[in-house]
Amino acid sequence: MGYGLCLLLALAGAGAGLWSGIWIGTKRRTGALSLEESRLSEERSRIEERKQNALKEAAIEAREEALRLRIQAEEEISRKKETLQSAEQALKVREGELEQATRQIAEAREKNERERQRLASREQALSAREQELRTLEASELKRLEEISSLTVEEARERLLQSAESSIRQEVGRLAQKLEQEVRDQAVRKARETMTMAIQRYANEHVAEISVSVVPIPSDDVKGRVIGREGRNIRAFQAATGVDLIIDDTPDAIIISGFDPLRREVARLALEQLLSDGRIHPARIEEIVEKVRRDLDVSLKEEAEKIAFELGITDIHPEILKLLGRLKFRTSYGQNNLLHAREVAFLCQMMAHDLGLDARIAKRAGLLHDIGKSLSHEGEGSHPSLGGEAAKKYGEPPQVVNAIMSHHGDIEPSCLESVLVAAADAISAARPGARRESIDVYVKRLEKLETIATSFKGVEKAYAIQAGREIRIIVNQDQVTDTDLQEISRGIAQKIEAELTYPGQIKVTVIRENRIVEYAR
Known part of the structure; x- marks a missing residue:
């Protein structure tokens, strides 16, 4: 019994505590709901206030936009009014101009009509006068035919013949005058060009000789040169093609020959033989051949030097040999190699002044006399021999023609050929170039x-x-x-x-x- 009572009391206490807890929780939730409702009410107030403010601002912006559009429309209307006023004024001016032009056109029409009437009356008067003149002309022609016994056609023919003869004479005089002026101008220009070329270039000259003198240490050497029974001197003359003159001239042996190249070979060979001391026919032939080869190399180098000086670097070696041999050829005291060099310079300067191909002219001037190195080896003049050699070794056609035509053997085919002939004549004819008393x-x-x-x-x-x-x-x-x-x-x-x-x-x-x- 007591246990049950205790249990009931415990359960009653637990139920009272539970109810108390529920009541307290409910109170708390009610307070929280009241706070939330007040907060929501404040939020609604704020939202409503912002809404009202936004509506006021929108109303203000709408009024401002309406005011701006109204002002803009008024300005546009004002501009259009001004444009219309300007157009109206321009239209009034244009109408005035058109009225004035209309009056002028009317006046011009009236004036033209009066002028047309005047011209018509004058044309009638001229027609009458023309008819009168025709009648008078016919009567005069008839009277002239009666006086001169010539028909109109015969008189016209004679008049035309007289006029044609007079015109032909005038044209002939005019053509002769123009031709002379052109010829004088061409000659003057050519003289100026050649004179300038001569003034810009100067070349040295040599005297033409036919003997060379070789000094010897003593007259005892002469006997060794002659050799036993003259075999040494005969071998030397046979190998070189020159004459050795061994006479009473003290300390000297004279080499005589018309070919300067042979004389030079003989001089150098004799000097080497005298220096070596061994003089006999076999040694003479050996030395002469060696000197000839060395001289060919030396002459080729001399030709290469001149070609390099002129800026010509693509000449065939055989052509260079022929060119180098001109060093020992002279014409009236003028060295042929120096003459070729001078002609090349003159051709270059004149071609440059005349606007021609200076490279071709210079090359042709340098090679124009190479045929003189072959004149003893073939038949024909040195221009033809030189032209054949140039063609054989691949020289340009203009150069070949210049070589073959520089003495007038054939007609020149280009202006550079004419320049070569002129430069050759200048080099040979100018004072001091060739020795002559x-x-x-x-x-x-x-x-x-x-x-x-x-x-x-x-x-x-x-x-x-x-x-x-x-x-x-x-x-x-x-x-x-x-x-x-x-x-x-x-x-x-x-x-x-x-x-x-x-x-x-x-x-x-x-x-x-x-x-x-x-x-x-």
């Missing part, structure tokens, strides 16, 4: 003029360009144009037969017509 020179020129004046019809003859050209003036009454060729050929043949001269001489025959008129 003044007496011989003067006599040659006198003889040249005498030969020219000996022909019938020749009035005057002038030797010019240091005797390289003879200019002949004939009497036009005694000589016709068909006789000129015969006279020039005859003078050239007589010069070739009676004169000795370097290079060539140009024969120019002039038959001049002079017609003089006076305007009063």
